[in-house]
Amino acid sequence: MADPAPTSPAADRAARVALTWLAEPGNQSVWSLVEKYGAPETLARFLRGEAPTAAQRAAVQAKAEDLAPRRLMELTVERAERLGARIVVPSDEEWPRRVESLATLELDGTGRIIENVRPPLCFWVRGPWPLGETLERSVAVVGARAATPYGLHVTHEISYGLAEHGWTVVSGGAFGIDAAAHRAAMAAGGRTVAVLAGGVDRPYPAGNTAMFERIAETGLLISEWPPGAEPMRHRFLVRNRVIAAATVGTVVVEAAARSGAAQTMSRVLALNRTAMVVPGPVTSAVSVGCHEMLRERPETILVTGPAHVLEAVGQAGEYLVDPPRGPARRRDSLDEESALVLEAVPARGTATPEELAAKAGLELRTVLRRLSLLEVAGFIERRATGVALLSRSDFPA
Amino acid sequence: MADPAPTSPAADRAARVALTWLAEPGNQSVWSLVEKYGAPETLARFLRGEAPTAAQRAAVQAKAEDLAPRRLMELTVERAERLGARIVVPSDEEWPRRVESLATLELDGTGRIIENVRPPLCFWVRGPWPLGETLERSVAVVGARAATPYGLHVTHEISYGLAEHGWTVVSGGAFGIDAAAHRAAMAAGGRTVAVLAGGVDRPYPAGNTAMFERIAETGLLISEWPPGAEPMRHRFLVRNRVIAAATVGTVVVEAAARSGAAQTMSRVLALNRTAMVVPGPVTSAVSVGCHEMLRERPETILVTGPAHVLEAVGQAGEYLVDPPRGPARRRDSLDEESALVLEAVPARGTATPEELAAKAGLELRTVLRRLSLLEVAGFIERRATGVALLSRSDFPA
Numbered sequence: 001m002a003d004p005a006p007t008s009p010a011a012d013r014a015a016r017v018a019l020t021w022l023a024e025p026g027n028q029s030v031w032s033l034v035e036k037y038g039a040p041e042t043l044a045r046f047l048r049g050e051a052p053t054a055a056q057r058a059a060v061q062a063k064a065e066d067l068a069p070r071r072l073m074e075l076t077v078e079r080a081e082r083l084g085a086r087i088v089v090p091s092d093e094e095w096p097r098r099v100e101s102l103a104t105l106e107l108d109g110t111g112r113i114i115e116n117v118r119p120p121l122c123f124w125v126r127g128p129w130p131l132g133e134t135l136e137r138s139v140a141v142v143g144a145r146a147a148t149p150y151g152l153h154v155t156h157e158i159s160y161g162l163a164e165h166g167w168t169v170v171s172g173g174a175f176g177i178d179a180a181a182h183r184a185a186m187a188a189g190g191r192t193v194a195v196l197a198g199g200v201d202r203p204y205p206a207g208n209t210a211m212f213e214r215i216a217e218t219g220l221l222i223s224e225w226p227p228g229a230e231p232m233r234h235r236f237l238v239r240n241r242v243i244a245a246a247t248v249g250t251v252v253v254e255a256a257a258r259s260g261a262a263q264t265m266s267r268v269l270a271l272n273r274t275a276m277v278v279p280g281p282v283t284s285a286v287s288v289g290c291h292e293m294l295r296e297r298p299e300t301i302l303v304t305g306p307a308h309v310l311e312a313v314g315q316a317g318e319y320l321v322d323p324p325r326g327p328a329r330r331r332d333s334l335d336e337e338s339a340l341v342l343e344a345v346p347a348r349g350t351a352t353p354e355e356l357a358a359k360a361g362l363e364l365r366t367v368l369r370r371l372s373l374l375e376v377a378g379f380i381e382r383r384a385t386g387v388a389l390l391s392r393s394d395f396p397a
Numbered sequence: 398m399a400d401p402a403p404t405s406p407a408a409d410r411a412a413r414v415a416l417t418w419l420a421e422p423g424n425q426s427v428w429s430l431v432e433k434y435g436a437p438e439t440l441a442r443f444l445r446g447e448a449p450t451a452a453q454r455a456a457v458q459a460k461a462e463d464l465a466p467r468r469l470m471e472l473t474v475e476r477a478e479r480l481g482a483r484i485v486v487p488s489d490e491e492w493p494r495r496v497e498s499l500a501t502l503e504l505d506g507t508g509r510i511i512e513n514v515r516p517p518l519c520f521w522v523r524g525p526w527p528l529g530e531t532l533e534r535s536v537a538v539v540g541a542r543a544a545t546p547y548g549l550h551v552t553h554e555i556s557y558g559l560a561e562h563g564w565t566v567v568s569g570g571a572f573g574i575d576a577a578a579h580r581a582a583m584a585a586g587g588r589t590v591a592v593l594a595g596g597v598d599r600p601y602p603a604g605n606t607a608m609f610e611r612i613a614e615t616g617l618l619i620s621e622w623p624p625g626a627e628p629m630r631h632r633f634l635v636r637n638r639v640i641a642a643a644t645v646g647t648v649v650v651e652a653a654a655r656s657g658a659a660q661t662m663s664r665v666l667a668l669n670r671t672a673m674v675v676p677g678p679v680t681s682a683v684s685v686g687c688h689e690m691l692r693e694r695p696e697t698i699l700v701t702g703p704a705h706v707l708e709a710v711g712q713a714g715e716y717l718v719d720p721p722r723g724p725a726r727r728r729d730s731l732d733e734e735s736a737l738v739l740e741a742v743p744a745r746g747t748a749t750p751e752e753l754a755a756k757a758g759l760e761l762r763t764v765l766r767r768l769s770l771l772e773v774a775g776f777i778e779r780r781a782t783g784v785a786l787l788s789r790s791d792f793p794a
Contacts, residue, residue: 154679279676279688282551282701291676294691294699302691302699304679 013089014073015039016121017226021072022046022060025224026102026116026238029053034121035103079227080124083201084216088123094130096123099245101271116238119245120224124200127193127220134191134220138168139313140243142261143177143253144286151254151286154278154305155180156187158251161306163190166369167313168219170195170247172239177253179208182215189365192219195246197239198231199223240264248313249274251303255289265293265300274312276303337362341370342379350386410486411470412436413518414623418469419443419457422621423499423513423635426450431518432500476624477521480598481613485520491527493520496642498668513635514664516642517621521597524590524617531588531617535565536710537640539658540574540650541683548651548683551675551702552577555648558703560587563766564710565616567592567644569636574650576605579612586762589616592643594636595628596620637661645710646671648700652686662690662697671709673700734759738767739776747783 016039023030029052033042047064051057080087088094102119125131141159143151159169159181169185171178173194185192194215196203200223203212215221224242225235237260244250244267255261268275277300280287293300303309344359345351351359357367371387374380380387413436420427426449430439444461448454477484485491499516522528538556540548556566556578566582568575570591582589589612593600597618600609612618621639622632634657641647641664652658665672674697677684690697700706741756742748748756754764768784771777777784 150678150680278679279684279691279699281547281678282675283547287676288701291699291701294676295705298695302676302688304685304688308692 009089009091011040012038012091013087013122014070015043016089017073017076017087018043019046020121020224021076021226022051022063023056024116024235024238025120026118026241028116028118029056031103031118031121039121076226079201083126083227085124085126085200085227088125088131089121094125094132096132096135096246098135098247099242102241102245105241105245105267105270117241120242123222123224124227125220125222126200126216127222128217129191129220131220131222134168134193135170135246137166138170138193138247139309140170140247140250141177141181141253142171142243142250142264144255144259144261144289145174145176145178146256146286147176147180147254148280148284148286150280150284151177151278152180154280155253156184158253158278158303158306158309159184159192160188162309163188163192164368165306165310166190166372167310168193170243172197172236172243173203173205173208173212173215175205175207179211181253182211182219186214186218193246194219194221195239195243196221196223196225196231197235198225199227199229201227202231204231236260237263241267244268244273245271247273249276249309251276251278251309252290252293253278254280254284254286255293256286257288257292259289261289262293265297269297269299275300276309276312277301278303337366338370338373341367342374345380345387345389347389350383350388352386356387406486406488408437409435409488410484410519411467412440413486414470414473414484415440416443417518417621418473418623419448419460420453421513421632421635422517423515423638425513425515426453428500428515428518436518473623476598480523480624482521482523482597482624485522485528486518491522491529493529493532493643495532495644496639499638499642502638502642502664502667514638517639520619520621521623522617522619523597523613524619525614526588526617528617528619531565531590532567532643534563535567535590535644536706537567537644537647538574538578538650539568539640539647539661541652541656541658541686542571542573542575543653543683544573544577544651545677545681545683547677547681548574548675549577551677552650553581555650555675555700555703555706556581556589557585559706560585560589561765562703562707562769563587563762564707564769565590567640569594569633569640570600570602570605570609570612572602572604576608578650579608579616583611583615590643591616591618592636592640593618593620593628594622594632596622596624596626598624599628601628633657634660638664641665641670642668644670646673646706648673648675648706649687649690650675651677651681651683652690653683654685654689656686658686659690662694666694666696672697673706673709674698675700734763735767735770738764739771742777742784742786744786747780747785749783753784 019030019039019042046060049057051060099119102117105117139162141155155177162169163185168191169181170193171181173196182192182194192215198204200221203221212221244264250264250268250273252261265275277290277293279290279302294302301312340360340362341356344356353364353367353371357364375382379390381390416427416436416439443457446454448457496516499514502514536559538552552574559566560582565588566578567590568578570593579589579591591612595601597620600618609618641661647665647670649658662672674687674690676687676699691699698709737757737759738753741753750761750764750768754761772779776787778787
């Protein structure tokens with residue numbers, strides 16, 4: 001690695017890592033300084049004792065005595081490499097641009113989270129997929145740890161359905177609804193992203209370790225905190241803003257009264273994302289929070305299954321080249337993979353996704369993903385026997 | 398009875414009964430003629446063969462051959478008297494004025510109901526209470542016949558809670574949610590009104606006969622159809638408009654997909670009544686209709702128990718002298734019973750409703766009813782140990 005110069009990408013990356021080590025992610029004043037002066041200059045100011053708050057200056061002094069920032073960066077990169085993790089910063093192609101919405105999120109005065117609402121400086125990432133592409137068509141499915149069999153069942157239905165339609169399922173890795181969401185997405189052969197509140201080397205809770213290992217192989221484990229960071233209580237609230245910002249919408253399946261889910265939903269709505277809530281028996285304590293949200297936030301959409309969720313996030317339309325759902329699009333507006341899939345669909349009759357995958361020379365998962373897009377864009381339709389072209393007169397061959 | 402002259406109240410009553418016998422209640426053209434010419438003149442026109450539609454003219458001809466209208470009225474009154482039923486018309490003090498809102502209900506083109514949406518011409522009533530007063534503070538609680546134990550439980554909670562707070566529970570007498578609503582209101586010592594789709598002599602279904610007898614003793618059985626009328630299928634839809642119009646709001650507890658409940662809710666909303674829906678497990682077929690309403694009609698309020706219902710109908714405020722919930726009202730604006738109850742509340746400390754009933758010389762039921770009003774009006778508050786006065790400085794002693 002080249003010696004970090006003040007303006008190089010490597011210096012930017014190193015400074016972001018060091019700043020994450022000196023202040024909690026999302027910190028309002030740190031983020032503002034980075035926006036204004038860049039990460040290396042911000043770090044330099046911190047190390048000169050010019051951090052904005054007395055607490056930050058004390059933290060810098062305490063931590064910088066232990067380890068120089070240059071050495072910290074080297075150690076962090078080494079540790080990440082040993083873990084098979086990578087550091088992703090905004091200049092990387094795989095940076096998930098949607099989290100930048102946090103730059104303008106209005107602070108709403110709900111306690112300490114107020115200080116930690118700004119975009120991440122960097123992510124630690126484990127898993128085989130580019131982060132940004134994976135989150136582009138993603139829905140968060142979250143809820144209570146103390147979930148009921150009812151909640152777990154509905155979570156499975158929604159998450160499986162989303163994955164089947166090529167959507168990434170994002171959640172927090174916790175017991176209960178979160179774990180059910182991740183597992184169902186993987187069961188459907190889809191991608192799932194666990195957004196952690198501590199280091200990617202120690203995903204929490206330890207009881208879900210086997211699941212986290214599977215996620216790291218088939219999806220992504222991501223965190224704003226460096227390896228080794230403890231999943232402290234307030235970090236879950238800081239982490240939740242990323243789940244809200246990185247996805248097209250969030251589904252809350254079960255939530256107790258006055259749970260963190262309501263705070264997450266406030267973020268979701270403030271970010272103009274789609275807020276979805278599954279109702280449940282009014283006699284169930286873990287549906288009380290869901291009913292509260294539906295009563296108190298009229299923008300919240302009641303959903304009962306994957307069809308409702310797909311309808312809601314499909315309307316948001318963020319994954320289409322051209323948002324409004326209109327008549328069939330011209331073929332030449334398609335990306336290469338979609339064009340290959342469309343070419344493979346027979347002129348008459350239907351073909352199964354497996355047949356299309358073989359004919360197009362693409363993986364089944366890719367074909368399923370592209371079929372959803374082609375369907376919404378009006379090129380194809382799904383019938384009982386398989387996929388069929390919509391009238392060719394609608395677009396030039 | 399005096400011989401009915403064309404302009405007398407007795408002639409009006411007789412003509413309304415005869416017109417009900419000649420055309421279905423709520424009939425648009427009959428109601429318009431009665432508004433314009435009065436019931437006796439409208440009946441005279443019908444008998445002269447001047448009914449607005451060919452079907453009506455044929456019905457008049459067929460029916461008038463069997464029985465002259467004067468004789469019909471006599472027979473109907475005799476029959477009603479034998480049943481312990483009375484005929485209530487708009488000129489009676491106990492006429493429920495809220496049903497007159499149907500005069501301006503906009504027609505929405507949902508099938509044959511379009512012809513039968515106007516106010517009733519008269520009611521047959523069985524039971525000890527004045528109809529209008531009983532419906533003044535009333536909430537409809539309705540839902541599926543094929544209710545689940547969950548739905549029956551929630552219905553009981555809501556209906557019992559409403560009755561405890563002095564609200565009349567209105568429903569349709571059917572198996573399932575309707576019957577549970579009536580029974581819970583009676584169990585709480587409250588009033589309940591069954592709005593029937595056939596004669597009050599043959600409340601439907603026969604399986605609920607014992608319940609209907611109890612309702613006739615402790616509440617009210619009412620119908621727009623004369624004794625002997627069959628509860629035909631379309632009459633339930635015609636009847637539903639009265640349930641929607643006569644109450645401050647309607648709660649649907651369980652409803653299957655595309656059930657009649659959605660049509661009832663359209664009426665409730667069109668009449669500016671409070672539309673309330675209880676959610677349920679998304680896995681339950683009889684909650685599908687509830688979730689549809691909550692998704693498709695954003696004015697619908699999700700409620701999970703009596704507190705939510707009371708809050709919603711309390712806000713509607715129809716039972717207060719002065720609708721907006723403001724600071725404490727002056728004592729001299731109170732009705733006599735409320736003033737007696739308020740006098741009985743001790744200046745310091747608390748008293749139980751039973752103690753207040755003894756001191757005020759009123760029935761416990763009356764005391765409970767008036768306490769709700771006094772609470773909402775800001776005179777008293779309920780504490781763990783009983784009822785207490787709010788600061789006397791707020792109103793003159």
